[in-house]
Amino acid sequence: MKKITKEAILETLEKVTDPEIPVLSIVDMGLIRDIQLTENQIEVVITPTYSGCPAMNVIEIEILATLQMNGFENVKVTTVLSPAWTTDWLTERGRQQLLEYGIAPPARGTVDKHVLFQEDRVVACPQCNSINTKMISQFGSTACKAMYKCNDCLEPFDYFKCI
Amino acid sequence: MKSALFDYTLRLGDSSLIIGHRLSEWCGHGPVLEQDIALINIALDLVGQAKSFLEYAGKVEAKGRDEDALAYHRIDRDFRNILLAEQPNEDFAFTIIRQFLFDAFQYPFYQRLAKSKDPQLAAIAQKSLKEVTYHLRFSSEWTIRLGDGTPESHEKMQTAINELWAFTGELFEMTETDEILIEHGIAIDLNEIKPIWEQKVKAIFKEATLEIPTTNWMQSGGKKGIHTEYLGFILAEMQYLPRAFPDAKW
Numbered sequence: 001m002k003k004i005t006k007e008a009i010l011e012t013l014e015k016v017t018d019p020e021i022p023v024l025s026i027v028d029m030g031l032i033r034d035i036q037l038t039e040n041q042i043e044v045v046i047t048p049t050y051s052g053c054p055a056m057n058v059i060e061i062e063i064l065a066t067l068q069m070n071g072f073e074n075v076k077v078t079t080v081l082s083p084a085w086t087t088d089w090l091t092e093r094g095r096q097q098l099l100e101y102g103i104a105p106p107a108r109g110t111v112d113k114h115v116l117f118q119e120d121r122v123v124a125c126p127q128c129n130s131i132n133t134k135m136i137s138q139f140g141s142t143a144c145k146a147m148y149k150c151n152d153c154l155e156p157f158d159y160f161k162c163i
Numbered sequence: 164m165k166s167a168l169f170d171y172t173l174r175l176g177d178s179s180l181i182i183g184h185r186l187s188e189w190c191g192h193g194p195v196l197e198q199d200i201a202l203i204n205i206a207l208d209l210v211g212q213a214k215s216f217l218e219y220a221g222k223v224e225a226k227g228r229d230e231d232a233l234a235y236h237r238i239d240r241d242f243r244n245i246l247l248a249e250q251p252n253e254d255f256a257f258t259i260i261r262q263f264l265f266d267a268f269q270y271p272f273y274q275r276l277a278k279s280k281d282p283q284l285a286a287i288a289q290k291s292l293k294e295v296t297y298h299l300r301f302s303s304e305w306t307i308r309l310g311d312g313t314p315e316s317h318e319k320m321q322t323a324i325n326e327l328w329a330f331t332g333e334l335f336e337m338t339e340t341d342e343i344l345i346e347h348g349i350a351i352d353l354n355e356i357k358p359i360w361e362q363k364v365k366a367i368f369k370e371a372t373l374e375i376p377t378t379n380w381m382q383s384g385g386k387k388g389i390h391t392e393y394l395g396f397i398l399a400e401m402q403y404l405p406r407a408f409p410d411a412k413w
Contacts, residue, residue: 082289
């Protein structure tokens, strides 16, 4: 019988990844907002990255399945919207994993102040590290990413955009 | 008060759902791949926001209806979306103008709703605001690029504005629902949003070399459930599957 502590649960949850970014655990993404332990229930409180994130259902099922397989019983998953998820909650390890996977991690600081036209953020290419890059579209393969291309190594890449 | 909150929440959810559905019709038909993906990403955000609003509306109503029941099992007269949201896609110019007029409203609206005394509406607004920031940037940029583009793109954009303008008055229309909820600090006084919206529209149209129509006549009805002929066709497509196969699961 496993000892039920928040730390043990959190450690187990590191095995659950976002199905759209399989290198990143939901813990490193900052999706776990709270873990509540009562006498006979474990409540995991999560928050979605984007309102329409299609991965949320799968993530919820994965949390339940993973905890159960690791000996945690009576688990309930609750979703909260506030405070709204921000890319600032990505852990340092998460940022590193994104980079190694070929996705440029979000620039630091929540608010994207470069909202004026033609003032795109400087995003380094995850392949060759060049900052000679260009945004192709603010909307990419998933809700949380923008599309960029590198003018030096000519590779296209995803940028995990700030929200 | 409870029925006003239900009506208000439905209105917000329905507008996002219907315009989101409209955008989703572009899937696979966008002018280039990047813009196809962008429109669908925006559609996904809007349908996601709709889900949050409708889920909450169901809780407020407390008659056991969830977001799916509300989206798929109501008839057109029960929908509270603004008429602008249901207007057809026509061409890319039409879609961009419809989106810009909508986004320019949503942005300042959600900024204020984020401080509503209703904690759940405030939470949904805080979340949505981050997404709408990107939508408004996208539709503003395309409005400028196409308005101040070739003679043909300019003409298409101006035609879209002229056609859609009569649906913008409803953005700021308030009913008894608003009055009741404003008193409780829940709803937003739309008279406050109007000048901000007008300023944004004016600024972007100016840069896009587009003109604001001089006509003052405005179409109305969506917030009371009186819709244009388009909504019925949207619902027929959107609701077909869950109505034909009520317990269908993925």
